[in-house]
Amino acid sequence: MRCPRILLPALALALVVLSAAPAAGQGEEVPAGRGFGARFLQALIDGVQFGVIIAITAVGLSLVFGTIHLINFAHGEFVTIGATFAFFLNASPAGPGWHLIPAAAAAVLFGALMGAAVDRGLWRPLRARGTGLINLFIVTIGLSLLLRHIVLVLYGTRPASFAQYDIQEAIDLGPVGITPRDLTVTLLSILVLLGVAALLQRTRIGTAVRAVSVNRDLAEASGIDVQRVVLVVWMFGGALAALGGVFFGLVEIITWDMGFKLLLLMFAGIILGGLGSAYGAMVGSLVIGIVAQVSTLWFPVDLQYAWALLVLIVVLLVRPQGILGRRERVG
């Protein structure tokens, strides 16, 4: 990937700023009475669950970077808006009181439309004027702030849950337990990620996305409408972020800044996996999620994001291109 050298330091700075924010209340309560093996397994399950949700939100962030080299600081807000939009339709006293499933579907659609709107309305005109990447990066920070505070005004600061699937009994699986809700979310997330991979690997639009990520001019020269591909990537990324937001709101809680807090982990995931690669985003996010949860076996929950970042740094020292960086690049 050719990207201006300045981008990575800028990103690192962003990560530092982000990590100053306190960690979201992640982590299931681990029953103290069980043996270490059981607790480890439980943390692993929680980690996979957390990781696949991060992965769903991070794919769009990674694809946007891959295709237009933009670091979208506002990507977390897509997550928040997805969750709060679904909350409005589902559980807000002012809303229509839909069941969560249609509300989630509407939120995903809304995420796609939002992605389309920012590409057509903002990024595309700015790109057409030749705005530099650093300037665009600053604009994404501004957009993030703006969107976050719009959510704050509309939604408020009170954490909330969806009307359905809120409190559930865990299914006892011997040493570990998982609620039907969490199990469903995890399985659905894995299914979605497999779907994304199949889409990228087997469809024409997927081929086009990969081609644009590798070499934009050569993609154009192959007859691919790059602007259209970029639009699709934004819609796709927006939809996935919204879905991830609903999932996160389901297994954890909905807050006005949930996406912003997740952003740190998404960045960690996509850098860890290899910038710009969708598969890298998946693998990296999974690692980040697992490390964050497993670390709570030994260390305070408040530090779990810090451990995820530490792993990021260690991996980058050994493998600067990330786990899958450069290897998977195709056209």
Next chain:
Amino acid sequence: MSADEHAPVLAADDIVAGYLAGIDVLRGCSVQVEPGELVGVIGPNGAGKSTLIKAVFGLLRVRSGTVRLLGEDVTGRSAHEQVRRGVGYVPQLENVFPALTVEENLRMGIYLRPKDYARRAAAMAELFPVLAARRRQKAGSMSGGERQMLAMARALMMEPRLLLLDEPSAGLSPVHQDLVFERVREINGAGVAVLMVEQNARRCLQICDRGYVLDQGRNAYSGTGAHLLRDEKVIELYLGTLARVR
């Protein structure tokens, strides 16, 4: 498609274009390619040769001037639309997808008409036998010369009427340069008009019908290849002393 068969394949007039706001790299540059012609563009490093090709192809926005393909005004159209109109382009650098195999690269070349793949791949195997033998090899693991062949084959998959080549011989050994130029003539002989940028100015002018010398974003000289090769000023400024000794 309002194609006029008698109009020049390509007529670019007074092109002004650049990358950064306020800085024009091309400052009123014109090229024309007649049907079946092989036209060369030479000039010093940084003259704007690659920029000219990108502007003509639609990868770079044209700030003023017009680009016509077979009489049709295509100024401001993006490159993928030019591909549909019969233009093939081989970039100077990174002209193949390195992680893809030869076969997959050729498939990318005919992304718009996948049904024609088999027929076109067979034609390319004939033109470039070296590729046929290496179907499953990753493009990134091929030698510079083979890669250049693949890049040309990729661009020819759509049966273009005009092929834009940006320094096809760059970085190749003399033997491989000869092979590339031979292929270019063969492609041109089959009726494809070619606009070729070259740093190997002498060789380029030797095989071209006509040539343009570009300098600082403007046309400096133009004429038939043979004429430019004999022009004292062109020799002095662009072909170097070696040319004179010969």
